[in-house]
Amino acid sequence: MSDYSDPPSDPYDSGGSQDFEDFHDNDSDYDVPSANDKGKKKFTGVEHRSLPAGRLQETLREDINRVASIVGLEHPIVSILLQHFRWNEDRLLERFMDSPSAVLQEIGEPEHEEPAHRPTKRVKLTPVAFTCGICLDEPDPSNIAKLRCTHAFCAPCWRMYIQSKIVEDGQTLFCCMEQGCRTYVDEPFISELMDSSIQERYQELLRRDYVKANTNLRFCPHPSCDETVSCTGGRGSSLLTEVPTVSCGKGHAFCFGCGMDSDHRPCICKFVGLWLKNAQEDSGTAQWMKANTRECPKCHNAIEKAGGCNRIMCRNCRYEFCWLCLKNWGVHGYQGDENCTAWKELEPDSDASEAQQKLKKYHFYFDRFNNHEVSARLDQQLCEQTQEKMVMVQEIGQLSWIEAKFMQHAVDELTGCRRSLKWSYAMAYYLAPGNHKQIFEDLQANLETAVEDLSQMLEEDIEAKSVKGLRQRMMDKTIYVKNRHEILLNDTAAGLHEARWEWLDTP
């Protein structure tokens, strides 16, 4: 069965379900119904396709060719035009049809009498002493390069300039070196002067510029992956009603909406951003400050009350005040035998208790979010540890290699579920209380219980005589967990689609 040696595709798209169906067909141990419920409309996944690096380059070239055939200019000039117009073909064509000369003037293109010119050429100058304006040397005439604008400098100076622009500044669109000249250096000129590594870098920058300007394209964010995903949705306001999870040709799942390098369903991009920002800024600390400190009434320094006495002296400005009524210690009447008039107002102000409440809520959800992140790692570790045992079991002939794979399947499913559970807590944090939230939390709890059960099975001892039974139980549980997982994802996706969820403005 080749399915398992393939790189894992997005486990939640229909392809992933297909894998499991094959598994089912070929293995009679499975008598649970397939997880793929075909009766219902699915809300998982958006339409997308992945382009390998070479294909992206072709797409870019095709765009240039198409525009070139319309405007009737040389390809290098069209490439410059498209870059100048941020690859907005429509705007470029509209402007160009209005007035070609104005557009060419805008990009600093020199006027040529001959329409059929080669965009760049090295010219042989007559041996009238030529001094390069950069290095002030008098180079050999064969070593002089002239751009379309007819400004000539020696080749080493051009190389130094082009290299610094491409390698250090990361630019693909830069002007001639001459003072005030706005003619862009074109691609053939670069190819002629520079070695292949610089040319490759130039192409890479061009692709990057192209993808960045094109809202339907996004690079796979996984490290050292060179795939690009093309997707027509997943931008703008649709991000409030869907989580456009896509996977590149190498099987890396990521969010097309926010570019996060992982599947963050069911939580929408907006709240993922907020959540991560919260966690990063450790806004918990800010909340804690609010809940446990008071400001000095004079200098507004935050003070935490560490001891019992209500007489507080601000370390910052040495102002003395009463912790309870925040009045000046000297005048508020606590001196001598008099009681503080504010003594009875023991309740902390509502601001502080509200903050305390918020902090508790944040911690509640963050603990659970964090717990799943940690657990997913532990599950993986546990699986690696048991791999050795599985090999042993295989050796004594209890299970075939493919039969021994069940544990990895369970862990893969667990990892996916824990990722969704993690984000479901972030989502729950932002959900307004109500029936819908209740239902959401029930689904979440169901999945969580199943996930924990499955996770526990990973810890069971593997004995030669009981391994078949364990395998059966784990496979059943895996299917069940997968089912619960899909239900949770489908229901939240449907909820987003129907705008069923109500969000808190300020959780």
Add this chain to the structure above:
Amino acid sequence: MPPRSTAQKRLLKEYQQLARDPPPGIVAGPVSEDDLFTWECLLEGPTDTPYENGIFPAELKFPQDYPLSPPSLKFDPPLLHPNIYADGSVCISILHAPGEDPNQYERPEERWSPVQSIEKILLSVMSMLAEPNPESGANIDACKLWRDDREEYNRQIRAHVRKTLGL
């Protein structure tokens, strides 16, 4: 002699040219033969300005990738002028590479390009002394003084000139 970089070759050539045909009111050259990247300059105050009769020392510092990037120029001691920072650094468009524009006032064609030269920089600084550009001010106090109380501005500069000449 060790092989010289483009920057060193170019600086040497510019130095030879400046020494052969110095523009009026400008003396400039490397501090030492060993370090071509630091130059000392003496600029004469333009006539019919409060800077007249003054001799102003300044230091030019060149980056390793000169002439791709512009040098920086710093008057030492600092000079009261709307386009000179309090520490003496000069802020004019020719010393800014295209692309970076701290004050958003400059046209790309006024900025640094590798075909500019030290001589052009120093000439620009001379004309800057004569005609401050308060729109892209570097020293706000000097800008205000120049705009609101020209007499006091002139007086302070003349006092500075006299002091530096030891009068």
